[in-house]
Amino acid sequence: MTCKSIAALLCLLGGITGACLARAQQSAAEAPAGFDTPTLAANPGSQSTSNGIAEPPGDTYALDQQIYELVHDVSTGLGPVYNGRACAECHQNPVSGGASQFTELRAGHRDASGMFVNPIVPIDDGAAGITGRSIIDDRALIPQAQEHVPATETVRAFRAALNTLGDGFVEAIDDQTLLAIGAQQPGVSQGRIHGEAIEVPVLEAPGQTRVGRFGWKDQHSSLLSFIGDAYLNEMGVTNRLRPKDATTIGKTTSDPEDVPDALGLADIDHFAEFVRGTKVPPRDAVLAACFAALGSRAARSSSPCPGSDCCSSSSFRSSSFSRSRFPISISRFRRISLCWNGRPRTSFPSSSTSTITRSCSPTRCISTRF
Numbered sequence: 241m242t243c244k245s246i247a248a249l250l251c252l253l254g255g256i257t258g259a260c261l262a263r264a265q266q267s268a269a270e271a272p273a274g275f276d277t278p279t280l281a282a283n284p285g286s287q288s289t290s291n292g293i294a295e296p297p298g299d300t301y302a303l304d305q306q307i308y309e310l311v312h313d314v315s316t317g318l319g320p321v322y323n324g325r326a327c328a329e330c331h332q333n334p335v336s337g338g339a340s341q342f343t344e345l346r347a348g349h350r351d352a353s354g355m356f357v358n359p360i361v362p363i364d365d366g367a368a369g370i371t372g373r374s375i376i377d378d379r380a381l382i383p384q385a386q387e388h389v390p391a392t393e394t395v396r397a398f399r400a401a402l403n404t405l406g407d408g409f410v411e412a413i414d415d416q417t418l419l420a421i422g423a424q425q426p427g428v429s430q431g432r433i434h435g436e437a438i439e440v441p442v443l444e445a446p447g448q449t450r451v452g453r454f455g456w457k458d459q460h461s462s463l464l465s466f467i468g469d470a471y472l473n474e475m476g477v478t479n480r481l482r483p484k485d486a487t488t489i490g491k492t493t494s495d496p497e498d499v500p501d502a503l504g505l506a507d508i509d510h511f512a513e514f515v516r517g518t519k520v521p522p523r524d525a526v527l528a529a530c531f532a533a534l535g536s537r538a539a540r541s542s543s544p545c546p547g548s549d550c551c552s553s554s555s556f557r558s559s560s561f562s563r564s565r566f567p568i569s570i571s572r573f574r575r576i577s578l579c580w581n582g583r584p585r586t587s588f589p590s591s592s593t594s595t596i597t598r599s600c601s602p603t604r605c606i607s608t609r610f
């Protein structure tokens with residue numbers, strides 16, 4: 241099975257998840273939980289509390305959030321092509337850093353051997369093209385830069401904006417933990433599930449790779465990498481990790497557009513601080529009971545558990561959370577259907593009014609992953 245990731249597979253393999261929770265409960269501390277980054281029009285960030293992560297010298301969590309919510313225009317590096325004007329435009333339900341209904345378009349086609357090929361998207365009435373990527377930006381600073389997907393690009397998909405609350409804890413999970421979960425899945429699922437981990441480059445540590453865990457395709461393994469990509473792909477703001485725009489048509493600023501401030505921090509550093517400082521979505525009592533039951537069921541098949549998680553000691557800065565944090569939690573924000581061996585589970589929990597909407601979900605599967 242080559243789907244989203246081992247982390248997402250936890251969603252399908254509720255039994256393993258439950259067992260992990262049960263075992264981890266004995267040794268791991270709960271991650272701080274709460275929707276505590278309200279989006280405020282006045283004094284943004286002033287009522288927010290972080291999970292306690294240390295701030296760089298001179299920085300504050302409120303400042304990180306202000307920059308995350310800042311609405312950009314052409315003078316601050318927006319475009320030439322973009323999808324949104326602020327991180328919080330898409331990541332804001334119910335608070336800054338959450339998910340939203342926002343979807344973005346990916347397109348391409350298959351070659352003769354069935355391999356996916358990125359599109360050439362003509363702009364400026366065909367005088368230029370955007371190549372080398374599948375993301376299509378819906379907006380442009382000037383009409384000449386507007387992307388239109390050619391009819392030849394027959395593979396199209398929408399990807400919804402993901403939740404980032406608590407992602408620092410996901411970043412802190414050691415590769416070996418994810419690999420171990422994948423390795424024992426066939427045993428506890430009678431061969432039905434086997435998570436496939438992919439190694440992806442760490443943009444801020446050239447030459448290094450790590451198990452991917454962020455994005456719908458697990459395309460990134462560190463928050464800073466994802467965020468450097470997002471600043472360019474979603475907002476058209478070039479930065480030290482992604483220093484070149486998709487097109488120069490309509491461009492008036494010089495690269496990189498994101499430069500360090502008086503604290504020595506670029507916007508992407510503030511974004512990473514903000515996301516790493518968010519708390520995980522709170523647990524839901526119904527779902528916790530659901531997981532507990534699944535856990536005891538899976539425990540009978542004695543599935544191993546990731547137990548403690550820690551940062552790997554690589555040269556890039558991973559979230560510096562201590563060992564023994566929960567890799568998984570149960571959110572009350574959104575509930576998705578839990579499949580058991582590929583089928584929606586219909587008999588659990590018995591108190592449910594609807595087993596589709598009242599079901600289990602680990603943190604990595606919350607919100608719009610349905």
Ligand code: HEC
Nearest residue numbers: 323324326327330399400401402454455456470471474511
């Ligand atoms: C136009 C909407 C939009 C904007 C603006 C936007 N994002 Fe996203 N974000 C998305 C979508 C859609 C995804 C899923 C993308 C994918 O996997 O292909 C995503 C995914 C992410 C993820 C991965 C979350 C996970 O757990 O897998 C992070 C981190 C993230 N965004 C951070 C940011 C930051 C920081 C900014 C501002 C620089 C930003 N995003 C701006 C829509 C947006």
